[in-house]
Amino acid sequence: MRKVSIQIQSIVGRRSYGCDILFRVIDIQNRQGRSYAILYGEDYRLIADAPFEDLIQVDARLQRKISEQFESLEKQSLQLFRQDIDLIHEKQEYQSSNAYVENYQFFQVPGRVLHLDGDxxxxxxxxxxxxxxxxxxxGVHCDEKEMPNKIASFIDHYRPDIMVITGHDAYSKAKGKKSDINAYRHSKYFVETVIEARRKIPHRDxxxxxxxxxxxxxxxLIHAGANFASSPSRVNIHALDPVYIVAKVAFTPFVDSVNVWDVLRNTLTGEKGLGGVDTKGVLRTGMPFRPVMDEE
Structure with a gap:
């Protein structure tokens, strides 16, 4: 790691935190004669700011090393998730074929996801x-502060079964206690967005x-009407954690409930960073499945 001129899109670490998290510089500001960088986590959905003198640019070799570590964790989570999906598929096949007695062909319609992301x-x-x-x-890129005003029109346009409202956030001890929502960078906007979404569609299922x-x-977030949310222990969550949660819901039959622990165990963050309430799946199975062949 070396100290160089910090620019937008530079990959940096914070000296005061032992460079424990890699950040991408997304903006540079001048405050009372000091230069500050606005930072987005490279692998965690964390937003922060820091004075230039606290930043160290991370070289490409260390970036690759850390990236490989996260890729390994992501592959493990994906493998566990696919095992769960295979079990769900086998159960559906067993039920649809009357315990493999009949040779029925079936098709599946997973839930549609609207993913709103501030990054x-x-x-x-x-x-x-x-x-x-x-x-x-x-997928829709939307600034966190704009989400509450836009969510109703997004729901009308996309008509999703599942919705993700995410981006970046952070708690600041200097702004208040952990119980005070005003001490968080974007939590209040996420809450307002959930409230507006529930005005359109009140029922969690x-x-x-x-x-x-x-x-x-x-x-x-839970009290506002979210089925799943972050972060119970106020820890950082991985960028891909929301995908594993809603994908589990998307592939669970609507007649079954999604156990919260079954959802969390395949995420990269776990129960300290993620939680929720029991929720019905949205997958629907139909039959018969008969591919239409074009006439020659």
């Missing part, structure tokens, strides 16, 4: 994972909502 780069990572898993998704980011005010 465009995270949105790309998440939509790529949705597509890899096979979840229909509409008609629209499943995940809301929050790093260190978000978990209790307020």
């Amino acid at each position: 465009s780069s995270y949105l790309k990572k998440c939509t790529a994972l949705y597509e890899k898993i096979g979840v229909p998704v509409y 008609q629209l499943v909502i995940f809301a929050g980011a790093c260190q978000s005010h978990f209790e307020s």
Whole structure:
């Protein structure tokens, strides 16, 4: 690591925190003669700011090393998730074929996801994972502060079964106690967005909502109407954690409930960063499945 001229898009660490998290510089501000950088976490949904003298630019070698560590964790989570989906599929096949007595062909319609993200780069990572898993998704980049005013029109336009409201967040001890929502960077906007979404669709099983980011005010999000939220212990959450949560809901049959622990165990953050309430799945199974062949 070396100290150099910090620019927008530089990858940096904070000296005062032992460079424990990699950040991307997204803005530079001048405050009373000092230069400050506005930072987005590279792998965690955390927003922060820091004076230039506290920043160290991270070289490409260390970036690759840390990136490889996260990729390994992501592969493990994806493998566990796919095992769960395979078990759900086998159960559906068993039931649809009358315990394999009949040779019925069936098809499945997973829930549609509307993913609102305050970070465009995270949105790309998440939509790529949705597509890899096979979840229909509409991805929208939207500033956290604008989400409450836009969510109603998004719901009308996309008509989702599941919605993700996320981006970046952070708790600041200097602004108040952890119980005070005004001490959080974006939690109040996430809460307002959930409230507006529930004005449109009040029932938790008609629209499943995940809301929050790093260190978000978990209790307020759940009380506002979210099915799942972050962060019970005010810890950082991984950028892809919302995808694993809602994908589990998308592939669980609507006649079954999604056990909260079954959802959390395949995330990268776990129960300290994520939580929720028992929720029905949204997957629907139909039959018969008969591919239409074009006439020659």
